[in-house]
Amino acid sequence: MAEEDDTVHYTGAEGGWGSVRGIVETGLRERPSLAALDTLRRQNKPGGFMCVSCAWTKPAKPHTFEFCENGAKATLWELTTRRCTPDFFAKHTVTELKGWKDYDLEQQGRLTHPMRYDRASDKYVPCSWDEAFAGIGRELRAIDPGAAVFYSSGRASLETSYLYALFARLYGHNNLPDSSNMCHETTSVALKEVIGSSVGTCVLADFELCDAIFFFGQNTGSNSPRLLHPLQEAVRRGCRIVTFNPVREKGLEVFKNPQSPLEMLTPKETQISTLYLQVKAGGDIAAIMGMIKHVLAAEDCSWREKRQHVLDVDFIEQHTTGFQAVRAKAEATGWDEIERESGLARADLEQAAQIYIDAPRSIAMYGMGLTQQVHGFDSLAMLTNLWLMKGNVGRDGTGISPVRGHSNVQGQRTVGISEKPELVPLDRLAEQFGFNPPRDKGLNTVDACKKIVSGEVRAFIGLGGNFVRAIPEREKMEAAWTGLRLTVQIATKLNRSHLINGEVAYLLPCLGRSEEDRQAGGAQAVTMEDSLSCIHGSIGKAKPASPDLKSELAIVAGIAKATLPPNSRVKWDDWTADYALVRDLIEATYPEEFHDFNQRVFTPGGFYRGNSARERVWKTDSGKAQFTVPSVMSSVGFADAPGRYRLMTLRSNDQFNTTIYGYSDRLRGIEGTRDVLLMNPEDIAAAGLTAGQVVGLATDAEDGVDRQVGGLSVTPFLLPRGCLGAYYPEMNPLVPLDHHDEQSKTPAAKGVPVRIVA
Structure with missing residues (x-):
């Protein structure tokens, strides 16, 4: 491994004055309204505004400032004073705008009027809301409902999401892909199978009790900095943190708390990780297998010498099935294979495993480094195996906790945004609304893309997001997209997806969550679910960017x-006037999770909707938690070969999903550009390249398709040998549509086979 001095890197800690600078720079670019200060004051606090930048939970007793650098950027971005008006669209054709960078498109500011695409002039032209609704309705009525796709990003509220899913089913389909399909669908599939719950099992109080936290493939500093507060508190009371990540990320190394005057004014900072292991991309299965081998060896030794168990044998016997098969697999797997596939030394894995053994209570946290792999299911099943061995599920201070990105991506699934009819109480919906819901399986993101290419999908409605930019195989998908009959995009700012249109296209501007949502029944609150299964109310108070905006729910x-045809039980006008009525509907459909919904909206810290696995009630086929034998030792789904590398797509410190706030990736020491290829210095030398040399990448897949991205500057970075890093979404053209997790179909963007084109 190369030394850090040989690479581009950041010498400071996560947080500190660097975070303050990042917020100030975004504020100077966006020129936000004065309401931004009040919004930040209320952000993530009980009775306040819930941030859109991540799904980390909101405490009942908040800090003075309960937002991070990313959250502040998201709020300033939304409350910008810049406006993208009909005058802007009158000056620019859509073809011209396709040549603009993502950052420049969004810098035009907030959309202010509903727009219709005029193909003759190749421009967006203003239209009335009535015209837009009538035109969209006419197009949807003219096609088979099964040929329409209703996509949602993860920021729409529970109220909007519930009505959106209801609309789809009343219309006649379950084609409800969402952003979860592109990131944590592997979580939903794997955890559902092995512990009977499709979401994580932790609550915030667990982080106050745990003795160890293990991170796998999650970049806390770049993607969820508010999580660093409970991590810092845990470290200070003696909790040990172990990180497995191919990329050394400052957030899990060193943290300087911006809310601590002592830390801001002195060199004081907190070391977060006790042990940081740069596992090879896709090597987590092998790394966890190594830990399991050490735990089993320690169990045998402890029982032989002390008649004491390391394993929780009572839990294994009473609550699990399949343990002996996993034990046999571990015993049959040699250390040579484990070290080769993980890229880690046996001694390091044994050290990590000993920390796990010594901790009475441990929490496992993970991100898309595990889920966005061809064998991501096996990665999560292996992680669950390790946690079940010591009974670290269903006890206080323990659990498995995926770190979600979008602020309500988990909640949308809870209230019916799902292409899987078996996950939705369709019989209850039928009784509530007097119709026969469709029972056939709908389209997820990958399947929707394939049917757009084949021409079987004729209409696409996007509730937020930047779908065309976020999906794999971008060039192929953009070419196919123009074959759609209808495209509708509901958004706050202009992005590239709004420029790739069907024959009939509408761009519909909506309120941001931070803005006052006033309907006929008065000012409205909305709700969302965080990644720890707590429901929070949110109320915006900023003046809307335009009087012509409508809320997502109203749209x-x-x-x-x-x-749709009239239905006396379906009262769109009443529900738009008073969102509390929608919450009553959600309570009626999901009475166990949402009882007394309206009375609990503003519960400090949110109200917990429950989790069966946390109660050790296993809603699996066997009725027990399932140990699972892995089918492979590497999750990338391809073999190493001369000249072939493992590409990981990354987000910068100045980015939220496809939204680019600026060109400063401070936490990696990269400034002013996104056109970089991060590469181990030894790999640079071995390939005959030099730092700063401009190269391209080509997908090294055996499918006969030429996929390339060029103009990347070779940048020395501390990565495992054979692994490359480059930015998302710019690298999406390299990801084949069929390169996805085998069971969940989550695109495998953290392990793409590529070669360098000099």
Whole structure:
């Protein structure tokens, strides 16, 4: 491994004055309204505004400032004073705008009027809301409902999401892909199978009790900095943190708390990780197998010498099945294979395993480094194996906790955004609304893309997000997209997806969550679910960017009303006027999780909707938690070969998903550009390249398709040999549509086979 001095890196700690600088720079670019200060003051606090930048939980007793650098950037971005008006669209054709960078498109500011694409002039032209709703309804009524796709990003509220899913089913389909399909669908599939719950099992109080926290493939500093507060508190009371990540990320190395005057004014900072292991991309299965081997060896030794168990044998016997098969697999797997596939030394894995053994209570946290792999299911099943061995599920201070990105991506699935009808109480919906819901399986993201390419999908509605930019195989998908009959995009700012249109296209501007949502029944609150399964109320108070904006819920209701035949039980106008009525509907559909919904909206810290696995009730086929034998030792799904590398797509410190706030990736020491190829210095030398040399990448897949991205500057970075890093979404053209987790179909963007084109 190369030394850090040989690489581009950041010498400071996560947080500190660097975070303050990042917020200030975003504020100077966005020129936000004065309301931004009040919004930040209320952000993530009980009775306040819930941030859109991540799904980390909101405490009942908040800090003075309960936002991080990313959260502040998201709020300033939303409350910008810049405006993207009809005058802007009158000056620029869509073809011209396709040549603009993502950052420049969004820098035009907030959309202010509903727009219709005019193909003759190749421009967006203003239209009325009534015209837009009538036109969309007319197009949807003219096609088979099964040929329409209703996509949602993860920021829409529970109320909007519930009505959106209801609209789809009343219309006649379950084609409800969402952003979870592109990131944590592997979580939903794997955890559901092995512990009977499709979400994590932890609550915030567990982080106050645990003795060890293990991170796998999650970049806390770049993606969820508010999580660093409970991590810092845990470290200070003696909790040990172990990190497995191919990339050394400052957030899990060193943290300087921006809310601590002592730390801001002195060299004082907190070392977060006790042990940081740079596992090879896709090597987590092998790394966890190594830990399991050491735990089993320690169990045998402890029982032989002390008649004491390391394993929780009572838990294994009473609550699990399949343990002996996993034990046999571990015993049959040699250390040579484990070291080769993980890229880690046996001694390091044994050290990590000993920390796990010594900790009475441990929490496992992970991100897309595990889920976005061809064998991501096996990665999560292996992680669950290790946690079940010591009974670290269903006890206080323990659990498995995926770190979600979008602020309500988990909640959307909870209230019906799912292409899988078996996950939705369709019989209850049928009784509530007097219709026969479709029972056939709908389209997830990958399947929707394939049917757009084949021409079987004719209409696409996007509730937020930047779908065309976020999906794999971008060039192929953009070419196919123009074959759609109808495209509708509901958004706050202009992005590239709004420029790739069907024959009929509408761009519908919506309120941001931070803005006052006033309907006929008065000011409205909305709700969302965090990644720890707590439900929070949010109320915006900033003045809307334009008087012509509608809320997401009002837009969904407007389209639905213009599309569907009358139904006396379906009251779009009433629901738009008073969102509390929608919460009553959610409570009726999901009475166990959402009882007394309206009375609990603003519960400090949110109200917990429950988790069966946390109660050790295993809703699996066997009725027990399932140990699972892995089918492979590497999750990337391809073999190493001369000239072949493992590409990981990354987000910068100045980015939220496809939204680019700026060109400063401070935490990696990269400034002013996103056109970089991060590469181990030894790999640079071995390939005959030099730092700063401009190269391209080509997908090294055996499918006969030429996929390339060029103009990347070779940048020395501390990565495992054979692994490359480059930015998402710019690298999406390199990800084949069929390169996804085998069971969940989550695109495998953290392990893409590529070669360098000099």
